[in-house]
Amino acid sequence: MKFIISLLVFSATFACAGLFPRSDQTVDKIVTEIHQSQMTYKNLAELVNQIGARVSGSAQAEQAVGWMKAKMESLGLEQVRLQPCQVPQWDRGSSEHATLTLADGTKVSLAVTALGGSVGTGKKPVEAEVVQVHSFSELERLGNQVKGKIVFFNQPLDATLEDQFEAYSRVVGLRVGGASKAAKQGAVATLLRSLSSLPDDDHPHTGIMHYENFVNKIPSAALSTHAANLLSNALTAQGKVKVKLELSAGPVRTVTSHNVMGEITGSTYPNEVFLIGGHLDSWDLGRGAHDDGAGLMQSLEVLRAFKVLGIRPKRTVRLVAFMTEEFGGIGAEAYAKEALASGDRFIGALESDRGGFKPLGFSVHARPEVLKQIQSWAPYFVATQTPLVKEAPDGGTDTERFGQAGVPEFELLPTSTHYFDLHHSALDQLSAVNPAEVSEGAAAMAVFVYLATENGFH
Numbered sequence: 001m002k003f004i005i006s007l008l009v010f011s012a013t014f015a016c017a018g019l020f021p022r023s024d025q026t027v028d029k030i031v032t033e034i035h036q037s038q039m040t041y042k043n044l045a046e047l048v049n050q051i052g053a054r055v056s057g058s059a060q061a062e063q064a065v066g067w068m069k070a071k072m073e074s075l076g077l078e079q080v081r082l083q084p085c086q087v088p089q090w091d092r093g094s095s096e097h098a099t100l101t102l103a104d105g106t107k108v109s110l111a112v113t114a115l116g117g118s119v120g121t122g123k124k125p126v127e128a129e130v131v132q133v134h135s136f137s138e139l140e141r142l143g144n145q146v147k148g149k150i151v152f153f154n155q156p157l158d159a160t161l162e163d164q165f166e167a168y169s170r171v172v173g174l175r176v177g178g179a180s181k182a183a184k185q186g187a188v189a190t191l192l193r194s195l196s197s198l199p200d201d202d203h204p205h206t207g208i209m210h211y212e213n214f215v216n217k218i219p220s221a222a223l224s225t226h227a228a229n230l231l232s233n234a235l236t237a238q239g240k241v242k243v244k245l246e247l248s249a250g251p252v253r254t255v256t257s258h259n260v261m262g263e264i265t266g267s268t269y270p271n272e273v274f275l276i277g278g279h280l281d282s283w284d285l286g287r288g289a290h291d292d293g294a295g296l297m298q299s300l301e302v303l304r305a306f307k308v309l310g311i312r313p314k315r316t317v318r319l320v321a322f323m324t325e326e327f328g329g330i331g332a333e334a335y336a337k338e339a340l341a342s343g344d345r346f347i348g349a350l351e352s353d354r355g356g357f358k359p360l361g362f363s364v365h366a367r368p369e370v371l372k373q374i375q376s377w378a379p380y381f382v383a384t385q386t387p388l389v390k391e392a393p394d395g396g397t398d399t400e401r402f403g404q405a406g407v408p409e410f411e412l413l414p415t416s417t418h419y420f421d422l423h424h425s426a427l428d429q430l431s432a433v434n435p436a437e438v439s440e441g442a443a444a445m446a447v448f449v450y451l452a453t454e455n456g457f458h
Helices: 024-037 039-050 059-074 136-146 164-184 225-238 289-309 330-339 368-375 400-404 435-455
Strands: 007-009 078-089 096-101 107-110 112-114 126-133 150-153 189-193 220-223 242-247 253-264 269-279 315-322 345-351 359-365 388-391 409-414
Touching (some): 024 039, 059 078, 059 315, 078 330, 096 112, 189 225, 269 289, 269 330, 289 315, 315 330, 330 400, 345 400
Parallel strands (some): 269 315
Antiparallel strands (some): 096 242
């Protein structure tokens, strides 16, 4: 996921009269249809309840591919198809345990989960003294002192930041690269304080990690923030403690999966394409309701509402359900390679992958002229109550390759206050999604897409 800087505010003072060939009534109809139907939430519930978690390369992920294709076909979308792509398959197995041994011999169980792509501990658990660090620079200063030990990365998200995605961006490198950096100094495993905004919660959060080439692969796991607090307090009080870690995670394999796509072909400029979407895969601890079931169903709802209302936009709206975002955006890379080499001209790409919470507005990674044009749409967003726009240095994970090719990128921006409470954890369930809020996000996206496809970008 990508992270955003510098806040701008839509100005309602821009004149809009005569800009659009259809009146405000069309916008009102779009918003009313999406709110009254509640189909964003209903489709999300169907996906989550029928299939559940959709981890890359799993049988459930392929069930979701079939479900998504059938859903697009049932809505009467055009050019519905699957695009094969080679994706990683990884299974955490059935055994994940961490036990803290205090100086007096007392044993304390710690809530733990393997990070995505981690190796297991093998035939017997890894048991070693723990060294606590808060950054890579602190790890480097310790040098050989970490040899034969378990490195514990204990850096919480900064709760003072209004944008919790910025807080996440500052520490996610510890999760992604921590194992190899520790292994270079002789560590035997790593533990990570979960990247959660809850300060004392007992649900560990997973997420992708990477091994560097030619570096020893050591087990890498995340502790719940509650378990991290227990371990940190024990180290402070006693100086030396041991942890026994057992992970049954298997090796990463490569299998075939699919992106799913469908569209409404433009009435006037069919070769000008506005891309929308989210990712179909999820992590396995929860059910991927917010990440990214909500975003994908919001994207689907844009096209469903257009079909129900008989709106055929001037430019093509293409929906892509991307596979394997959680393991590095592999499906997005495969799609971009094909799409950018086609004869289509992409005028913009809008992604929703920040949860189904109350929407605030949109991020914009585009030319200043595009930003100014979107600012002029402010009165049209009164109905969706999404007045904010942020200027962004890049776009979403699944659309960034289009941005690199010069295509304007946009993201739906919901409030981020509680997203990392549940991100990549067992808490990411349908019960955490508010039906009205996820529908509000879909309505905002639909209005944005309608305006973009009617007018293009100057």
